[in-house]
Amino acid sequence: MSDETPTGVHRIGQVIRLRPEHAEEYLKLHEAVWPEVLDMITACNIRNYSIFRHGDLLFSYFEYVGRDFDADMRKMAADPATQRWWKLTDPCQQRLEGTPDGEQWLEIPEVFHHD
Template sequence: MAQLWSPSVKPVVAELWNGTGRPGRSGSTASSLEPLSPVTSRTRHPGRRFGQIVKLKPEFTEKYKEVHAAVWPEVQKQIKDCNIQDYSIFHDPGTGILFASFKYVGYDYDGDMEKMRENPKVREWWTMTDSFQESLVPGAKSSESGEPSWWQPVEEVFYQA
């Protein structure tokens, strides 16, 4: 699974809905996105989509696929418990790029990401999978180290439900 959900990582992809009932906004950037609503009730967020990339080291392609064919149950449970849904990772063998996509549907993104980061099995998973990858973010050290983030956030430029 992608490791870019620590509380220090800033969400960068356009929201599923932007208040108009239409996905995204043309020309939106990481700095122009509206933050998730603060916790004022226990209403779930309708869904915020995220996309991220990192490079897979070619010598670890088969190992990466192998570990993701049997993701540790503690990691899968933590993802679900932190209101992450529709989580996928795609691989482009030509470039080695991994593309992760998921939707956050909770009501407290930062709090959920802190819970994710506090799980020792998740941190162990991140350490293992980070060793298979090369970050595209200048200065990134690991998934657990915080800013700058390990996975490069990417902007959503089109979505159709």
């Protein structure tokens, strides 16, 4: 996504592989996401955030309603609670081929949308 996002909603889909040996742990963590992590997601202008599972693939969808996605993602990455959360969830995931350096999830292009 470009650094500057126009006013409005930007829909983002991402994928990553779930390590089968960590699937139960990952699902358990997401049954009770820490409130401070959820608060940071909201503070970073992310709305309507979902993660779906198909076998060993995870698909996330969210809507970004801010003006500067990169700045909001830096804010999230600097948050101590989010860092602790990622230390638990990242080992459960395996980055897919083509995922940019410094990213965990691979953003995928939208091919169709209808309101």
